[in-house]
Amino acid sequence: MHAIVFLIIIGVIVAGGFLIAFIWAVKSGQYDDNYSPAVRILFDDDIPKKKKEEKENSKDTKQNNNNKPVNSL
Amino acid sequence: MEPEKFYYDNKIVKQFALATIIWGVVALLYGLFAAFHIFLPNWGMHLEYFTFGRIRPIHTNAAIFAFVGNGIFTAVYYSMQRLLKTRMYSDLLSKIHLWGWQLIIVAAAITLSLGITISKEYAELEWPIDIAITVIWVIFGINMFGTLLKRRVSHIYVAIWFYIATWVTIAVLHIVNSFELPVSLFKSYPLFAGVQDALVQWWYGHNAVAFFLTTPYLGLMYYFIPKAANRPIYSYRLSIIHFWALIFLYIWAGPHHLLYSALPEWVQSLGIVFSIMLIAPSWGGMINGLLTLRGAWDKVREDPVLKLYVVAVTCYGMSTFEGPMMSLKWVNAISHFTDWTIGHVHIGVLGWNGFLTFGMLYWLIPRIFNTKLYSTKLANTHFWIATLGILFYAIPLYFAGITQASMWKQFTPEGFLVYPNFLETVTQILPMYHIRAFGGSLYYTGVLLWVYNLYKTMKAGSLVANEEAEAVPLPVQEKKSTSEGWHRFLERKPLLFLTASLIVILIGGMVEIIPTYFIKSNVPTIESVKPYTPLELLGRDVYVSEGCYNCHSQMIRPFRSETERYGEYSKGGEAVYNHPFQYGSKRTGPDLAREGVKSGKLYKPDSWHYNHMIDPQKINDKSIMPPYPWLAKKDINMRLTPKKIRVMQTLGVPYPEGYDKIANDDLMKQAKKISDGLSDEGIDVEPTRQIVALIAYLQRLGTDIIVDK
Numbered sequence: 001m002h003a004i005v006f007l008i009i010i011g012v013i014v015a016g017g018f019l020i021a022f023i024w025a026v027k028s029g030q031y032d033d034n035y036s037p038a039v040r041i042l043f044d045d046d047i048p049k050k051k052k053e054e055k056e057n058s059k060d061t062k063q064n065n066n067n068k069p070v071n072s073l
Numbered sequence: 074m075e076p077e078k079f080y081y082d083n084k085i086v087k088q089f090a091l092a093t094i095i096w097g098v099v100a101l102l103y104g105l106f107a108a109f110h111i112f113l114p115n116w117g118m119h120l121e122y123f124t125f126g127r128i129r130p131i132h133t134n135a136a137i138f139a140f141v142g143n144g145i146f147t148a149v150y151y152s153m154q155r156l157l158k159t160r161m162y163s164d165l166l167s168k169i170h171l172w173g174w175q176l177i178i179v180a181a182a183i184t185l186s187l188g189i190t191i192s193k194e195y196a197e198l199e200w201p202i203d204i205a206i207t208v209i210w211v212i213f214g215i216n217m218f219g220t221l222l223k224r225r226v227s228h229i230y231v232a233i234w235f236y237i238a239t240w241v242t243i244a245v246l247h248i249v250n251s252f253e254l255p256v257s258l259f260k261s262y263p264l265f266a267g268v269q270d271a272l273v274q275w276w277y278g279h280n281a282v283a284f285f286l287t288t289p290y291l292g293l294m295y296y297f298i299p300k301a302a303n304r305p306i307y308s309y310r311l312s313i314i315h316f317w318a319l320i321f322l323y324i325w326a327g328p329h330h331l332l333y334s335a336l337p338e339w340v341q342s343l344g345i346v347f348s349i350m351l352i353a354p355s356w357g358g359m360i361n362g363l364l365t366l367r368g369a370w371d372k373v374r375e376d377p378v379l380k381l382y383v384v385a386v387t388c389y390g391m392s393t394f395e396g397p398m399m400s401l402k403w404v405n406a407i408s409h410f411t412d413w414t415i416g417h418v419h420i421g422v423l424g425w426n427g428f429l430t431f432g433m434l435y436w437l438i439p440r441i442f443n444t445k446l447y448s449t450k451l452a453n454t455h456f457w458i459a460t461l462g463i464l465f466y467a468i469p470l471y472f473a474g475i476t477q478a479s480m481w482k483q484f485t486p487e488g489f490l491v492y493p494n495f496l497e498t499v500t501q502i503l504p505m506y507h508i509r510a511f512g513g514s515l516y517y518t519g520v521l522l523w524v525y526n527l528y529k530t531m532k533a534g535s536l537v538a539n540e541e542a543e544a545v546p547l548p549v550q551e552k553k554s555t556s557e558g559w560h561r562f563l564e565r566k567p568l569l570f571l572t573a574s575l576i577v578i579l580i581g582g583m584v585e586i587i588p589t590y591f592i593k594s595n596v597p598t599i600e601s602v603k604p605y606t607p608l609e610l611l612g613r614d615v616y617v618s619e620g621c622y623n624c625h626s627q628m629i630r631p632f633r634s635e636t637e638r639y640g641e642y643s644k645g646g647e648a649v650y651n652h653p654f655q656y657g658s659k660r661t662g663p664d665l666a667r668e669g670v671k672s673g674k675l676y677k678p679d680s681w682h683y684n685h686m687i688d689p690q691k692i693n694d695k696s697i698m699p700p701y702p703w704l705a706k707k708d709i710n711m712r713l714t715p716k717k718i719r720v721m722q723t724l725g726v727p728y729p730e731g732y733d734k735i736a737n738d739d740l741m742k743q744a745k746k747i748s749d750g751l752s753d754e755g756i757d758v759e760p761t762r763q764i765v766a767l768i769a770y771l772q773r774l775g776t777d778i779i780v781d782k
Contacts, residue, residue: 003269004340007249007276011324014245018238018320030229031313037228038305038312041156041296 077225077546080539082160083441085167086151087536090434092175093143094524097430099182100135105517107132108510111661112503114689114699122186124699125661126620130197131185136422137195139178141286144430146174146213148293149236151437153220156230156296158544162219166212173209177202188618189259192653193274195281196250200261203251210247214240225544231312235292238320242284250277254720256713260614262720267648268335271656275330283323286421287389290429291315294362294386297433301378307364311357318354322347329400332409333630334656335645341402348400355393362386377452381432384460388424392417407482410626410660412502413474416467423463423516431455431523438527444534451526459519465512473505482634490637493674495663500695599646602777604726605770607740610717611709612770615763617653619701626657627666627774640667640674640775647777650726662698667775679747680754682768704764711737711761743769 025031107128110116117123150167154160161167180202184190190197198206217240221229250273252264265273299306306312328336328344363386366373373379395417399408408414439446446452480498483491492498605613616622629635631642643666648654667673677685684691687705689698715733722728728736744760747768751758758765 003265003272004337007273010245010249014242014324015321017241018317021237022317025229025234033228034310034313037230038299038309040226040228041230041299042303042305 076543081154084538089147096139100140103132105513108513112506126623129623141426145289152296157224166216170213192617232292232296235288239289246277262652267651268645270654276327279327311361315358332405348397359390378432378436380456381428385428392421407478411474412470416470442534447529455519455522462516469505469508473502604650607736608743608769609773612766615767622657624661626664628656629666639664669772669774669776670779707763708761709766
C-alpha cells in the first residue's frame with residue numbers, strides 16, 4: 001500500500017502550502033479587521049456620477065449604494 | 074493619490090454565464106435521459122452511444138465540470154474583479170481559458186459517447202484531454218494570481234481564499250489521479266492497480282466533490298448572498314474559521330468511499346474520523362450563510378434569488394451532515410452500492426450547486442445587462458418547481474436505497490437469503506425510479522423557465538461589456554489601518570514565490586520518480602493470482618469502455634449477506650493486475666466479482682452471457698439491463714494487443730519477456746475455443762468479436778483464488 005504513503009506525502013505538502021498561506025495571512029494583517037471587509041464588499045458597485053439614477057423605490061431591493069462614493073472608505 | 078479609472082470585463086462574465094446555461098441544459102438533459110433509461114432499458118434505441126454505462130459518465134462530467142465548472146468561472150470572473158477592484162489580469166488568458174474549457178467539454182462529450190474512457194469516476198477522460206485540462210487550469214491560475222497581484226484592495230476577501238484553495242487543490246488532485254501510461258492516442262492504463270488505484274481514485278473523487286463542488290461555491294455564497302441581501306455576512310470571523318478548518322480537514326476524508334473494501338482498516342478509520350470532524354466547519358458555514366439573512370426574511374419572501382440561496386445553503390447543510398453519517402461504517406454497510414448515495418449527491422448538486430447557480434445568474438445577468446429581471450414571478454415559479462423537483466427526486470431514492478439494502482440482507486429463519494434473485498430487489502424499487510424521473514422532469518422544467526427568463530432579460534437590456542470603475546491604487550489605502558501589513562507583504566513576496574515554486578518542483582519531481590518506485594508495490598501477494606490472458610485483457614477493455622462499472626460492482630464485502638449471494642469476499646491481492654480497478658460504486662445490477670467461478674452462485678455458461686448481452690429481456694423479461702447487440706458485430710482491435718502487453722509489462726504485470734509477439738496467437742486460440750463452444754449451442758459468432766473477449770473476461774472474474782472441483 002505505497003499509494004497511502006504517496007497520498008499522505010502529497011496531502012502534507014498541500015496542507016503545508018496552506019499552512020504557509022495561513023501564517024502569511026495572519027501576519028500580514030489580513031485578519032486584523034474582522035468587521036469592515038464584510039461590509040466593504042457591499043459598496044463597490046457603481047460610480048455615482050456615471051450611473052443613470054435608478055429608481056430605488058422599485059421592488060428590487062437588491063440594488064444598493066447609489067449615493068455612496070466608492071472611495072470614501 | 075488620485076483614484077484610477079479602469080474597466081471591469083463583463084464580456085467574459087457573460088460568456089461564462091452563457092456556457093453555464095447551455096451546458097446546464099445539456100448536462101441535466103443527459104441526467105433526465107439516464108433517469109428514464111434506468112427503468113426503460115430499450116430507451117437507448119439500441120445504439121451504443123446511448124446506453125446507461127456511457128450516458129451516466131457524460132451526465133456526471135457535464136454536470137460537474139461543464140455546468141458547475143462554468144458557474145465557478147462566472148462567479149470568479151465577476152466577483153474577483155470587484156473584490157480586488159481591478160480588471161482580470163489578461164483578457165487574452167481569459168479568452169483562452171473560456172474557449173479551451175469549452176473545447177475540453179466538447180471533446181469529453183464525444184470521447185465518452187464513443188466509449189473512450191479510463192473508467193475512474195469523474196475522471197473518465199483519456200490522457201490527451203487530461204493534459205488539455207492541466208494546461209487550461211494553469212492558464213486560469215495565472216490569470217487568477219495575476220489579478221491578485223495587481224489588486225487595488227489589500228485585503229483578500231474570504232471568497233477569494235476559497236477560489237485559491239480550489240485552484241491549488243484541483244491542480245494537485247487532477248495530476249495525481251491522471252498518472253497513466255498511454256497505449257495509443259485514445260487508450261491508456263493507470264499507473265496504480267487494484268486497491269491502490271481505488272484509493273487514489275477516491276482520494277480524488279471525494280476531493281473533487283470537496284474542491285470543485287463545495288469550496289468554490291462557498292466562495293460564491295460568501296460573495297453573492299451578502300450582495301443579494303445587501304447586508305454583510307453574519308460573521309466574517311466565522312467565515313475565516315470555516316475556510317481554514319474546511320481546507321485542512323477535507324483532503325483526508327477520501328477513504329470513506331472504500332469502507333469494508335480491501336483497503337487497510339486504519340485507513341478506513343482515518344477517513345471516517347476526518348469525515349465526522351467535517352460537520353463542524355460545514356455547519357459553521359451553513360449557519361453563517363443563513364444568519365446573514367437575519368432580519369431580512371421579509372426580503373426572502375419577495376425575492377426569488379434569496380429564496381434560492383436559502384434552499385441552497387440548507388441543502389449544503391443537509392448533505393454535509395448526511396455525508397459524515399454515511400461514512401460511519403454501520404450506516405455505510407446499508408447505504409453503499411444503493412440509490413441512497415445517488416439521492417445524497419443530488420441534494421448536493423441540484424440543491425446546493427444548482428440553486429446557487431440559478432440565483433447567481435438571476436442576480437448577475439440583469440446587472441451586467443443594465444436592466445431588470447424579465448419576470449420575478451416566473452423566477453418564483455421556477456423556485457417552487459425546482460424545490461419540489463428535488464424532493465421528488467431524492468426522497469424516493471432514499472426509500473429505494475434502504476428498501477433494496479434491506480432486501481439484500483434479509484435471511485429466512487433457516488439461514489437462506491429471502492431474495493436470492495437479485496432482480497427481485499430491483500423490480501421492487503422500480504416505482505421509486507419512476508417517481509425520481511418525475512422529480513427530475515420537474516427540476517428540468519424549472520431549468521427551462523430559468524433559461525427563458527434569462528434570455529428575455531438579456532434581450533431587454535444590452536451588455537455593459539466594459540463597466541467603468543474607480544479605485545485608489547493600493548499604497549494609499551494602506552494608510553488606513555493595515556499599512557504595516559502591506560509592507561510586510563512586499564517583504565514576504567520573494568519567500569512566497571520561493572515556497573510556491575518549491576511545491577511545484579516537488580510535485581514535478583514526484584511525477585517522475587514515483588512511477589518507477591510504485592510499480593514495484595503492485596507485486597502480487599497471492600500466489601495463484603495470474604495476469605489476464607490477452608483475450609481477457611481485451612475483454613476487460615470492452616468492459617471498461619461500455620461503462621459496466623456504472624451498474625455492476627466487483628467488490629464483495631465481508632458480510633454474510635454478500636458472501637451467501639456472491640461468494641467469497643474480495644481480497645486486495647486479487648486485483649493487483651487491475652489497471653484500472655473496477656470496484657464500482659453502485660449495484661444497479663448484481664456484483665460480478667465472482668462471476669466466473671464455476672461452482673459459484675452466479676455462474677452462467679458462455680451461451681447465457683451471449684444471449685443475455687444481445688437481448689437481456691429475452692432471458693428475463695423484467696431485467697432493466699440495456700441490450701448490447703453491437704458487441705457481436707464489432708471486432709476487438711488486435712493490432713493494439715502487443716502494445717497493451719508491453720505497457721502492462723512496464724506497469725509491473727509479469728508477462729514473460731517477448732510475450733507481446735505471441736500474445737495474439739494465444740488470443741486467437743482462446744477466442745476460437747469460446748466461439749466453437751458457442752457454435753455447439755447454435756450460436757454463430759466470429760472469434761474476433763468483442764463479445765467473445767468480454768465473455769472470456771467475465772468467465773475469468775474471481776476464479777484466481779477459488780479452486781473449482
